[in-house]
Amino acid sequence: MWRNSLAILLLALATLAPGTAMADIFLSADFALTRGEDPNSYEFTAAVPEAVGQPAPLRLPDGCRQTGMSRQTSGGRAQYAYELACDRPFVAGDVIQTPWKADGGRFVTNVMGSQVDRSLTGDASGIAVPVGETAATARSIGQIAPEFLAQGVWHIWLGWDHLAFVLCLALLARGRPLLWLVSAFTAGHSLSLAIAFFELVRVPVPPVEAAIALSIAFMAREALLVGAGERAFAFKRQLIVVSLFGLLHGLGFATALGELGVQADERLPALVFFNLGVEAGQLLFVGAIVATLAGLRALSLAAPVRSAALYAVGAIGCFWMVERVMGFGIA
Template identity: 40%
Template sequence: MERVSKITLFLLFVFQVVSVQAHEVRPAYLQIQEESPHVYSVLWKVPRTVDKVLDIQPKFEERFLLTETVPPRILEAFVLYTFKLSGEESLANSELRIDQLNTTGTDVLVNIQLLNGENHSFLLQPTQNSVHIPETPSIWMLAKTYTMLGIEHILFGFDHLLFVLALLVITKGFNKLLKTITAFTLAHSITLCFSALGFVNLPGPPVEAVIALSIVFLAHEIIKVQQGHPTLTSRRPWLVAFSFGLLHGFGFAGALADIGLPTNDIPMALATFNIGVELGQLMFVVVALGIFRLTQSIIPQQNWIRKTVPYVIGSVAAFWLIERIVAF
């Protein structure tokens, strides 16, 4: 009974966490486009929840005038603000700051498009909420920005991580695991690229619901294997990983669409975002395998843990599935 009580308390804790973290926190987005010499249109997209909008705003040097041109528009997950920015000089060699960013856990993606075709991209964070805009854009800064966005997206994409965790649990043998993770990577890279480039599109809410359903499916497969019944996933995990990976790629693409891609550097931004996703996924796999090894060495009797894991995974995924269907 004591063991059952511990499991019950753990499940209650998990549900408390997922009720808050069911959707990852997405970055704010600041797009600045030069319309005529030293005159810029500014789009400021700020994340919101049901009852709260982040109190953050862009600040430019005093030699620039920022004027609101369109009333704020409230969307499902964001509030859009539209401004005109004007000054006597170029934005180059000036400082951009995001006020109150250090009081949040949110990043800000900044894209600046100039009349001469140059494009600047920066990622501002709570620990570094300002940037000095250089005269010449750096392709390495763009690559760093979208790589970091990719890493952050996968590490805060709890549904994707839970799917990968389920694959780790059901896949036995290093070679089979390597093939499985590679198949998942290849599949979601394909649909991420195709969707981001506009060749294929699926509506976001159904995709998110089916992603949760894919985790429920894997949890059920794990339970069947533990009961001594071989399944398709236990025999060919790479096939299941590839099939569901195609679906997960649309989830990544939806997040990237919310973030935005620089008009003049879409291939580089898309490639480095995908690299960031893979790096984040690799980090998670290494940490998860390390925890598996550690628990094996410090907890001799693990049978009850093995039996509990798929129920926890399935319960969390079922919670997400119901929540996402209700939100249609």
């Protein structure tokens, strides 16, 4: 009875605070630089999540000043347009420091006649936009690798739905079976991530996101039944189910990677290192859960905490699914 009450309570809390129930909280920004009508004048535009998009000043390169600014909001995003005037052309090393604390972003410009489309990583100060990189020059693996590794790690750590599914796996199995299940999940989402990123298939995002939420509720229920002894742990069946759900989650990862700027000649290394970052973040999370469970077993608290966590995750997964289905016709 107390378990059912806990699940109902958590579902009610999730309903009352929908902002905390967002699954993918990877906050992505879009930046663009275009040339103005006068010499050394530019328009710098920024589209950021409205949750972090409060008005704040930019830090401009030396010799540049802001001559105008407008702000609009649409679809949950704040859209800024800045008019800039500079005493000189942009040079390598020039950066516009933006104040918004997004996790990553995309920068597009063609002011030098060649298209630049690249990803950006945020930090505690915001996102630094390298406006001096106005030519589409090839980057080395040493430059690409850390950028997309970091994006992969941050996306798995900030993607609550992906973490919730992995948590269910860690609460369903132990030891070698857990490693096999995590590997099956990895294989599934790595395959669909590659297929979707290279646009070999195109799947509408809202149904995929709803199905991901459903996969969490399903796996939480499965772990509860196995833990209660109401269902035997069928390893082969679980392996197949987890692999198929991995395909779904990979489509979600591909959506996030697609929001980041990736030049055509960087697509393959970007995919590889983003995927490696996702796996690194996932393994660290699994290790933390396993270590926590080991500590709880020493205190004889593993069973009640496990049950409470699964009821909570299942309730939140159901809430996400309903929320996403209700949003199919809105956007």
